[in-house]
Amino acid sequence: MKLAIWSVTRGAGRLAKLYGDTLKARIYTLKKFNIEDTIQMENFTETLEKEFNNYDGHIFIMATGIVVRKISTLIKSKDIDPAVVVIDEGAHFVISLLSGHLGGANELAEIIGEKLNLLPIITTSSDVTGKIAVDTLSQKLNGELESLEKAKNVTSLIVDGKGVDIKLPKNVDFDKKGDVEGVIIVSNRENIESVRIYPKNLVLGIGCKRGTSEEHILTGIEMAMKKHNLSIKSIKKIATVDVKADEVGLIDAAKTLGKDLIIISREDIKKVENQFEGSQFVKKQIGVTCVSEPCALLASSGNGKFLEKKYIYDGMTISIYEEKIYE
Missing domain, CATH: 3.30.420.180 (CobE/GbiG C-terminal domain)
Known part of the structure; x- marks a missing residue:
């Protein structure tokens, strides 16, 4: 995962430099602080806009409000946006902010938390309730979702405790034998949400x-x-x-x-x-x-x-x- 660490204060810049080697990330600091062995920016906003899509994940050591304002015009869709996590300058928390599932921000927050002894903050409902989301399953299978809207609908059923079945090809051997080209759903429910993942x-x-x-x-x-x-x-x-x-x-x-x-x-x-x-x-x-x-x-x-x-x-x-x- 290609990572970038961003900071806009001297203290955050020092933290970024400290974390850079551990996380194998490129470090961005403001030029006026003259922090060695970092990429020194003249303008944070312009540099972020230029580099945002060149990384798989971004780690911001600053307030979440700043991050939300700065990335608001850069984000497009959860299936293509990079992971975004935020670390407070006091080095207490690492917050998964954007692309928690498909972008891998939730997993990144967990990894950073373990490596840097920070408390990961995950807010996606499927994760905090101990249930798997469809887009997480898609990511783990390295697949492509048929539809983000359908994935959201099926995940909502999972979170709500409704019955959801999973049909997999024969080399994912849970309870179904043989590849399928058709599915028969037996149910007395009029409406059944479904979504497909392309491995x-x-x-x-x-x-x-x-x-x-x-x-x-x-x-x-x-x-x-x-x-x-x-x-x-x-x-x-x-x-x-x-x-x-x-x-x-x-x-x-x-x-x-x-x-x-x-x-x-x-x-x-x-x-x-x-x-x-x-x-x-x-x-x-x-x-x-x-x-x-x-x-x-x-x-x-x-x-x-x-x-x-x-x-x-x-x-x-x-x-x-x-x-x-x-x-």
Whole structure:
């Protein structure tokens, strides 16, 4: 988690410097205090506006009122906002202020409290009542929520003590066997709130001809996913061989999908390529017999299985590796 610590007084700046190494965070202080080994700001508001979205979490050592006013124009939605916690200058409390669940502020407050001997203050109702929220479950599964509104509605039922069931795929073995493509709900309730979480556990390995367009690559991915009734939202990352590291269409396709493009070296591929059916033609071209399958495997946790070993689409090869969600 990439963290920043912010301060606007001399005392808070000294605390920030003290905490920085322990929390492995970048430290921001005001230039007029000349605190060494920190990023010295001329203007707090301008610097915060510039850097707010460059961190996973922000730790403010100041009054909560100041923080609320300063971030009010910067926050957008709970599914994309970074975690925000506040520490009082007296070093007594660490307060989870924003993005408690999806952003990880609640967990961050707990970690800071333990490391710095501060009292964590958590106010989200599901946490203080000892009940799990849907967005917390989504975060723990590294998934993507179908709808924040639906998640809120189902969490409200949980907090209110209502009956809520959970249906999970076969590799999350609680009480249900087998992947499902349909759900039958048996209930005498007219209205039943439900929400879906998309686990991000699919790794795509891709090989393609030089000059393949972004549009062509996106179409190939869509068709490969549709073949297996898989959601684009569950793609964790995309991987390819090092000779394709500058392939513009592939780079742009990954950006459009909002996925990391992982580059796998041919030396690493050589270590596993004998597990797959390869091509001597491909070896003559780039020095390895196959691309998509080893790239998908090597970019994954290695704990799972192939759903698609080699989907061919007009000059492209796509492999889909499914990681286990839970052990």
